[in-house]
Amino acid sequence: xxxxxxxxxxxxxxxxxxxxxxxxxxxxxxxxxxxxxxxxxxxxxxxxxxxxxxxxxxxxxxxxxxxxxxxxxxxxxxxxxxxxxxxxxxxxxxxxxxxxxxxxxxxxxxxxxxxxxxxxxxxxxxxxxxxxxxxxxxxxxxxxxxxxxxxxxxxxxxxxxxxxxxxxxxxxxxxxxxxxxxxxxxxxxxxxxxxxxxxxxxxxxxxxxxxxxxxxxxxxxxxxxxxxxxxxxxxxxxxxxxxxxxxxxxxxxxxxxxxxxxxxxxxxxxxxxxxxxxxxxxxxxxxxxxxxxxxxxxxxxxxxxxxxxxxxxxxxxxxxxxxxxxxxxxxxxxxxxxxxxxxxxxxxxxxxxxxxxxxxxxxxxxxxxxxxxxxxxxxxxxxxxxxxxxxxx
Amino acid sequence: xxxxxxxxxxxxxxxxxxxxxxxxxxxxxxxxxxxxxxxxxxxxxxxxxxxxxxxxxxxxxxxxxxxxxxxxxxxxxxxxxxxxxxxxxxxxxxxxxxxxxxxxxxxxxxxxxxxxxxxxxxxxxxxxxxxxxxxxxxxxxxxxxxxxxxxxxxxxxxxxxxxxxxxxxxxxxxxxxxxxxxxxxxxxxxxxxxxxxxxxxxxxxxxxxxxxxxxxxxxxxxxxxxxxxxxxxxxxxxxxxxxxxxxxxxxxxxxxxxxxxxxxxxxxxxxxxxxxxxxxxxxxxxxxxxxxxxxxxxxxxxxxxxx
Numbered sequence: 001x002x003x004x005x006x007x008x009x010x011x012x013x014x015x016x017x018x019x020x021x022x023x024x025x026x027x028x029x030x031x032x033x034x035x036x037x038x039x040x041x042x043x044x045x046x047x048x049x050x051x052x053x054x055x056x057x058x059x060x061x062x063x064x065x066x067x068x069x070x071x072x073x074x075x076x077x078x079x080x081x082x083x084x085x086x087x088x089x090x091x092x093x094x095x096x097x098x099x100x101x102x103x104x105x106x107x108x109x110x111x112x113x114x115x116x117x118x119x120x121x122x123x124x125x126x127x128x129x130x131x132x133x134x135x136x137x138x139x140x141x142x143x144x145x146x147x148x149x150x151x152x153x154x155x156x157x158x159x160x161x162x163x164x165x166x167x168x169x170x171x172x173x174x175x176x177x178x179x180x181x182x183x184x185x186x187x188x189x190x191x192x193x194x195x196x197x198x199x200x201x202x203x204x205x206x207x208x209x210x211x212x213x214x215x216x217x218x219x220x221x222x223x224x225x226x227x228x229x230x231x232x233x234x235x236x237x238x239x240x241x242x243x244x245x246x247x248x249x250x251x252x253x254x255x256x257x258x259x260x261x262x263x264x265x266x267x268x269x270x271x272x273x274x275x276x277x278x279x280x281x282x283x284x285x286x287x288x289x290x291x292x293x294x295x296x297x298x299x300x301x302x303x304x305x306x307x308x309x310x311x312x313x314x315x316x317x318x319x320x321x322x323x324x325x326x327x328x329x330x331x332x333x334x335x336x337x338x339x340x341x342x343x344x345x346x347x348x349x350x351x352x353x354x355x356x357x358x359x360x361x362x363x364x365x366x367x368x369x370x371x372x373x374x375x376x377x378x379x380x381x382x383x384x385x386x387x388x389x390x391x392x393x
Numbered sequence: 394x395x396x397x398x399x400x401x402x403x404x405x406x407x408x409x410x411x412x413x414x415x416x417x418x419x420x421x422x423x424x425x426x427x428x429x430x431x432x433x434x435x436x437x438x439x440x441x442x443x444x445x446x447x448x449x450x451x452x453x454x455x456x457x458x459x460x461x462x463x464x465x466x467x468x469x470x471x472x473x474x475x476x477x478x479x480x481x482x483x484x485x486x487x488x489x490x491x492x493x494x495x496x497x498x499x500x501x502x503x504x505x506x507x508x509x510x511x512x513x514x515x516x517x518x519x520x521x522x523x524x525x526x527x528x529x530x531x532x533x534x535x536x537x538x539x540x541x542x543x544x545x546x547x548x549x550x551x552x553x554x555x556x557x558x559x560x561x562x563x564x565x566x567x568x569x570x571x572x573x574x575x576x577x578x579x580x581x582x583x584x585x586x587x588x589x590x591x592x593x594x595x596x597x598x599x600x601x602x603x604x605x606x607x608x609x610x611x612x613x614x615x616x617x618x619x620x621x622x623x624x625x626x627x628x629x630x631x632x633x634x635x636x637x638x639x640x641x642x643x644x645x646x647x648x649x650x651x652x653x654x655x656x657x658x659x660x661x662x663x664x665x666x667x668x669x670x671x672x673x674x675x676x677x678x679x680x681x682x683x684x685x686x687x688x689x690x691x692x693x694x695x696x697x698x699x700x
Contacts, residue, residue: 040502042612044510174672198672199651202616204607205412207405207537208652214531215398231512231608239517239606241524241532261512261608 030069031323033313034091036084036102036112039076043227045257046104046302047076050126052295053287053306054101057314060290065310066317073097077104081111088112092119098323099124101309104302106130106149106177117141122329126309127302129352131180135386138350143333145308145340147274148352148384149177152251153184155272155357155378156222160249162378165219166191168249171209172224174198181224181251187385194218199229206233210240220247230254231261238265254362256300259370266362270375274353275304275342276360277371283311283339298371304341311338348383350390356380397528402652403645404527408537410644411544415599416617417624417636418551419592425631425697426568427585429482430489433473433496434621435614437593441466441600442609443504446513455518462601463594470593474586482585497615505611515604540602547595551633564588568631568697623679627686629693639694643679650675 035054037047051074063070073095077084091097092115100116101124103109109128116123117139125133125144133139134148160168170185170193172178182196194216197209213221221242225233230253237243248254248269255273259266277288277298287307291299299307315338320329336346340355348354357379360372420434444465448458477496481489517536524532555561567574567584575581600614607613624643628635655671662670686694 040505042510042610044505044611045512048510174676196668197655198668200672200676204613204616205405205409207408208402208648211398211401211405211528211531212652214528215395217529228512228608228610228613231514231610232606235514235608236606239524239532239534239536241526257511261514261610263514 029322029324030071031065031099031313031317032095032097033065033070033072034088034095034097034100035072035074036077036088036091036100036108037074038079038104038108039074040078043079043104046127046227047102049257049300049302050102050104050306053291053299053303053308054126054310056287056291056294056303057307057310059294061310061314065314066320066322068317068322077108077112079105079108081107084108084112085115088115092116092121097121099313101313102126102306103128109133113137113139113142120326122326122333124309124312124333126305129384131386134350134352134384135389136391138390138392140330140351140392142351143312143347144352145312146305146353147355147357148386149180150184150187151357151379151382151384152272152274153181153222153224154188154385155359156249156251156270157185157187157189159270159272159359159378160185160220160222161188161190163220163247165247167194167218168220168222169193169195169197169213169216169218170222171197171199171213173201173203173226173229175201177226178224185222191219201229203229204232206236207240210236210242213246214240214242218246220249222249223253224251226252227258231258234258234262234266234269238262243268255302255372256298256370257302259362259372260297262362263370264364266370267364269362271360271362271372272357272378273301273360273372274355274357275301276358276374278373279342279358281339281341281343284341284343287341298369300372308338308340308342308345311340312336314338344381348387349392350384350387352384352387354381354383357382398652401527401531401533402648404533406645406648407641408541408644409648410641411541412599412603413617413620413624413644414637414640415544415547415602416596417621417628417640418547418633419595419599420621421625421628421631421633421636422564422588422595423592424625426564426588427482429478429589430486430493431478431592432490432493432618433500434592434596435618436497436500437466437470437473437596437614438600438603438617439504439609439611439614440469440500441597442515442604442607442613443508443513443600444469444597445601445604446515446609447508449515455516458515459601463598466597466600467590467594470597471586471590473593474589478589479582479586501611501615510611512608512610514609515601517605534606536605540606543602547598548633548637555633560587620679623683625693627683627693629695629697631697632693632695635693635695635697642682646682647675647679650678654678 037051039047075087099122104127106128123142127146129148170182172181251272254266254269254271316332319337320332359375361375363373423431444462445458448461521536521539523535527533571581624639628639654675658667658671
């Protein structure tokens with residue numbers, strides 16, 4: 001299952017140099033990054049986006065993050081927390097990686113977080129942001145280039161309030177992340193939640209739930225339906241004729257990982273995100289252009305987070321002048337010395353980003369590809385709700 | 394809880410039941426007639442959906458895609474039979490489970506390599522793209538009604554095929570006493586191959602019909618496989634009639650449970666607890682039902698008489 005993607009462009013040359021004993025001392029330093037992502041099973045597409053974003057940034061740096069020869073070891077966690085621990089231990093002890101990065105799902109994050117930070121290895125989270133590690137369990141070794149899990153849901157709650165939607169129905173899968181989504185939504189929502197519908201995880205057919213929603217006639221629907229569930233829901237929502245009747249506010253449901261399947265049926269549906277393909281800054285334009293040229297599909301927020309993770313490492317390593325002095329590397333990372341593709345970006349006290357959040361909408365671009373684009377900014381320079389309980393040791 | 398909502402939910406339940414029947418019919422035939430546990434039935438369903446998408450991309454016509462995908466599903470089924478399954482008929486069930494589970498892993502990974510991990514979709518054909526207004530702002534897609542009609546037609550076809558034709562008679566005879574049928578000069582191997590191919594085609598057909606409603610993705614058959622096993626266990630292994638009725642029962646119980654369990658729980662419990670208990674009960678209902686059926690009728694509701 002382990003695939004070594006060597007980003008060494010000069011690897012062979014370097015080896016030859018060492019053999020002949022003429023290597024310059026500076027070139028001896030190298031950077032090893034362990035990248036953990038879910039790359040098999042149905043949710044593999046999320047991990048694929050994140051990995052591709054990360055590797056794109058490494059490639060753009062000519063295989064040298066911060067000017068140091070970089071080797072990225074990509075490992076598939078298979079969405080199995082206990083298996084992931086073993087694999088991470090292999091990366092830490094056998095491969096002796098300098099930096100860990102990645103992780104798509106929160107359950108995997110909760111499993112590998114402790115072993116990584118206890119080994120005092122720098123860890124850049126590129127997606128999962130469960131509340132314990134943003135709050136009491138925060139660590140000086142952990143940085144996130146994504147968000148705390150609740151935040152995108154909070155965006156939709158805030159937006160629904162601003163829009164004056166008095167009555168909404170919320171729907172989420174019946175597991176912890178689903179419950180968290182509903183709690184996050186309610187945090188900034190001032191109207192009434194008429195019904196809370198919890199569906200079975202992995203449910204395929206939503207016709208019964210859609211009939212209930214239509215019967216309730218709410219001002220809007222808020223839903224969190226990741227992966228294939230979301231594809232099914234969006235298709236069926238559109239086929240039931242609800243798309244034009246009840247606004248569809250969602251999180252992690254409508255994005256570039258699902259749009260290839262839902263296409264026109266998702267156009268006009270809303271989502272909450274910290275990134276969209278048309279955020280207007282130079283770094284983002286370059287990222288989107290290069291990503292599509294390299295991989296042939298439009299990037300999602302997962303890809304953007306992966307890209308930013310590598311760019312953060314790049315900026316911090318060159319600022320600290322290498323990876324040997326961990327202390328100066330940590331303080332360099334905390335300064336976030338890179339141009340984020342989402343514009344404003346700095347680290348909070350819990351080392352999660354302080355950033356803007358947007359309402360985004362699925363659109364069809366002129367050349368026929370489906371992407372998410374900005375509608376309006378909902379939060380400006382905001383941190384998460386748990387940073388207050390983080391006390392760095 | 395209005396009467397219209399109840400009616401709509403009943404219709405939804407029927408439709409889910411029909412989809413389950415399309416999958417379970419092939420499974421029960423293969424399991425009942427050949428005494429062969431085919432866990433790979435779910436991936437054959439997935440294969441049908443993927444083939445339909447591929448054929449659609451090739452031809453641009455839904456109808457042509459259905460025909461081509463059906464033929465391709467049949468060929469894939471026969472190929473699997475030839476390569477893997479025929480070597481397992483005389484082995485015990487554990488070997489069959491292991492080997493067919495391997496086929497699941499292999500094919501799930503194969504479609505990912507071929508088509509990528511992202512979900513795909515098949516557009517609804519124009520002819521069936523409309524919808525019927527059933528409630529104030531709720532339209533019922535015509536395609537789902539077409540699915541119900543098709544499922545009923547398949548049920549009738551299967552019934553006629555199994556009970557009224559010579560081939561059906563041979564299949565039933567082969568199920569009861571294969572040695573005797575072989576002794577009478579019937580090529581039992583070829584018969585089994587035929588049954589298996591037909592079962593694979595049915596699974597593929599279910600996948601094709603589901604593709605416009607559900608997302609086409611690796612592993613899409615795995616959840617439904619479990620439901621299909623529940624259906625054939627409740628219905629009685631090997632019984633088409635049992636599979637049909639059990640599928641409808643499961644579809645209705647599951648859908649009505651999902652729609653009303655929380656409301657019913659609310660009558661008895663405070664809202665917060667009801668939100669926890671309702672969905673939990675709803676997702677357990679069909680398994681409770683299965684346990685009940687197994688307790689009172691261990692060989693299912695419509696057991697097949699065997700020698």
